[in-house]
Amino acid sequence: MKRKSFAGMSCSIxxxxxxxxxxxxxxxxxxxxxxxxxxxxxxxxxxxxxxILTARLDRLxxxxxxxxxxxxxxxxxxxxxxxxxxxALYPVLASLKQWGDQWINDGKPSTEWVEDATGxxxxxxxxxxxxxxxxxxRDIRYKIGPGAMPTTPATVENRNRRxxxxx
Amino acid sequence: MKRKSFAGMSCSIxxxxxxxxxxxxxxxxxxxxxxxxxxxxxxxxxxxxxxILTARLDRLxxxxxxxxxxxxxxxxxxxxxxxxxxxALYPVLASLKQWGDQWINDGKPSTEWVEDATGxxxxxxxxxxxxxxxxxxRDIRYKIGPGAMPTTPATVENRNRRxxxxx
Numbered sequence: 440m441k442r443k444s445f446a447g448m449s450c451s452i453x454x455x456x457x458x459x460x461x462x463x464x465x466x467x468x469x470x471x472x473x474x475x476x477x478x479x480x481x482x483x484x485x486x487x488x489x490x491i492l493t494a495r496l497d498r499l500x501x502x503x504x505x506x507x508x509x510x511x512x513x514x515x516x517x518x519x520x521x522x523x524x525x526x527a528l529y530p531v532l533a534s535l536k537q538w539g540d541q542w543i544n545d546g547k548p549s550t551e552w553v554e555d556a557t558g559x560x561x562x563x564x565x566x567x568x569x570x571x572x573x574x575x576x577r578d579i580r581y582k583i584g585p586g587a588m589p590t591t592p593a594t595v596e597n598r599n600r601r602x603x604x605x606x
Numbered sequence: 607m608k609r610k611s612f613a614g615m616s617c618s619i620x621x622x623x624x625x626x627x628x629x630x631x632x633x634x635x636x637x638x639x640x641x642x643x644x645x646x647x648x649x650x651x652x653x654x655x656x657x658i659l660t661a662r663l664d665r666l667x668x669x670x671x672x673x674x675x676x677x678x679x680x681x682x683x684x685x686x687x688x689x690x691x692x693x694a695l696y697p698v699l700a701s702l703k704q705w706g707d708q709w710i711n712d713g714k715p716s717t718e719w720v721e722d723a724t725g726x727x728x729x730x731x732x733x734x735x736x737x738x739x740x741x742x743x744r745d746i747r748y749k750i751g752p753g754a755m756p757t758t759p760a761t762v763e764n765r766n767r768r769x770x771x772x773x
Contacts (some may be wrong), residue, residue, distance in 0.1 A: 451703045451711050452632070452699060454706045454710045455702040455703070456633060460628070461628070461629060469617075472769075473765045474769040526742065527705055533701075534701050535619050536618045538695060539620075541694065548751040550749065550750065550758065550762055551751040553746070553749055554735045554739065554741055554746065555745055560735070561734070561735060562738065564733070566696050568729055569729045570726055572726075578721055578723065581719060583716075583718075584716050585715070587716050597641075601641025
């Protein structure tokens with residue numbers, strides 16, 4: 440599929456997919472949450488050529504999703520770790536894990552995530568209102584936001600009409 | 607980056623990315639949550655050639671993420687809509703939206719999602735324990751799950767040692 444550039448689009452999902460919508464980017468973020476820091480560890484885990492991995496890490500650094508840091512035990516070598524922006528992707532990873540657990544691995548995942556301190560399992564990632572009611576996309580109305588573009592009102596009106604049956 | 611096949615891997619995240627880890631797949635799912643059902647609507651919204659869109663929709667049908675249905679007002683033409691497996695991706699979309707809202711659109715999204723019935727905004731997608739405590743990946747211990755493969759114990763041990771500093 441020819442890639443349409445989303446840079447001019449204001450939709451946060453499209454813009455997020457511009458940054459992390461290629462399979463390798465979230466896999467690198469996943470590696471970081473699994474404690475991978477060294478170039479050769481990423482290479483081994485992801486099974487990818489050095490030059491290509493270099494380009495991918497550089498791209499994530501450019502986007503501010505990962506950053507380099509000095510490795511204590513290896514002079515002149517840097518490690519890679521998540522920035523705040525990168526760590527903020529954890530709900531995306533957890534949602535993907537739970538979806539894969541249920542819909543691809545038939546509820547029998549190879550690993551389970553529990554809180555280290557208590558052993559308590561993870562809660563289910565559910566889309567809720569601020570008051571806590573679970574909602575599906577059919578319960579959601581789009582509103583024009585503070586970053587609206589000239590085309591936003593028509594987009595919002597069209598979406599609400601199609602999903603809710605009215606503007 | 608040369609794509610490593612994840613079919614033999616048990617990690618739910620890797621397998622989920624095998625199915626929806628290309629930018630276009632989640633954009634098609636997003637379109638469905640915005641009420642898009644007709645082929646020409648997907649084509650217009652996504653700006654893509656007919657033959658390529660056909661292949662992408664066929665792939666999502668094959669994966670059981672979307673399904674066709676008879677359009678009431680157009681004989682001999684099918685519409686496309688999410689299956690249960692496809693609708694279950696909504697937490698992934700909501701997490702991506704909120705991440706894009708905050709980290710790309712500087713907290714000023716073009717659209718806001720509210721509950722239609724009450725106008726209540728969406729709650730923040732947060733990774734929590736089943737008891738409700740917010741957790742980061744640094745609080746999480748991996749446990750061997752019911753779908754473990756022969757390599758899983760070493761993976762789990764390695765991950766917990768690196769992130770938690772012990773097995």
